[in-house]
Amino acid sequence: MTTPLPLSFYDRDVVDVARALLGQVLRRGSIALRITEVEAYAWPGDTACHARAGRTPRTEALFGPPGRAYVYLCYGLHHMLNVVTGGEHEAAAVLIRACEPIAGLSLVRRRRGGQQGPGLLAGPGKVGEALALDISWTHHPLHEPGGLTLEPGTPPSRVLAGTRIGIEFAAPRDRARRWRFAAADSRAVTHRAHLRPSVRPGARASGRDELC
DNA sequence: CACAGGATCGTT
DNA sequence: ACGATCCTGTGT
Numbered sequence: 001m002t003t004p005l006p007l008s009f010y011d012r013d014v015v016d017v018a019r020a021l022l023g024q025v026l027r028r029g030s031i032a033l034r035i036t037e038v039e040a041y042a043w044p045g046d047t048a049c050h051a052r053a054g055r056t057p058r059t060e061a062l063f064g065p066p067g068r069a070y071v072y073l074c075y076g077l078h079h080m081l082n083v084v085t086g087g088e089h090e091a092a093a094v095l096i097r098a099c100e101p102i103a104g105l106s107l108v109r110r111r112r113g114g115q116q117g118p119g120l121l122a123g124p125g126k127v128g129e130a131l132a133l134d135i136s137w138t139h140h141p142l143h144e145p146g147g148l149t150l151e152p153g154t155p156p157s158r159v160l161a162g163t164r165i166g167i168e169f170a171a172p173r174d175r176a177r178r179w180r181f182a183a184a185d186s187r188a189v190t191h192r193a194h195l196r197p198s199v200r201p202g203a204r205a206s207g208r209d210e211l212c
Numbered sequence: 213c214a215c216a217g218g219a220t221c222g223t224t
Numbered sequence: 225a226c227g228a229t230c231c232t233g234t235g236t
Contacts (some may be wrong), residue, residue, distance in 0.1 A: 020221095021216090041219075051233090053232095053233070057232085058233085072231085072232090073229090073230065073231055074218070075217095075220055075221085075228075075230085076231070077228065077229060078221070080220085095219060098217090123220070124219070126220090126221080135231085165219070166218090166219050167218095169217085175224070205222060214234105214235090214236085215235085216232105217232090217233095218230105220228105223225105223227095223229095224225080224226080
């Protein structure tokens, strides 16, 4: 039995949490998935974020508390899993875009229509389908045992970074943000050609200001 | 109450 | 390049 990641893991800058989520493990029942690709979203300051219109019934979960799930229905078909971060002053979350199966492969394959290979869970809608998520999972705590949890895994030795996918509606400034991150050691990554080695947030205050 | 618009996916 | 499909935010 593994202990979930502590609440403190989520209570920091959303871009830092996004990077740190690579390699960590999503668990639901017999299924365990290693996270291989993520994207950060944050309001205020990011017109790609769902909370861009402010606080509404739907975006309530984005305004904290951290460590909870935010699941929404995309295009009326796909359920997308986000991990809420930060405090109540901002609406921030990390979209889980891709994973690779660690356990429960047969059930994952069945839910994914028998598909296999690196593309099995490469895409946010695929992750939601494999975990059988729906919007009722919104607000679910990922740091407490039971249901859906996030557990410590093996972080990648190298991280790739690039711009976020599917946000053409957003302001050019926000489209240019390199807030998509992927594990360099994994083949379960979407749009790999648009990623390149990530610059570490090193001396700078935060990776937040990193542009194209 | 009506309407337009998606943080996608799989097929053509 | 396109259609599926439905929740959400906005306007009347």
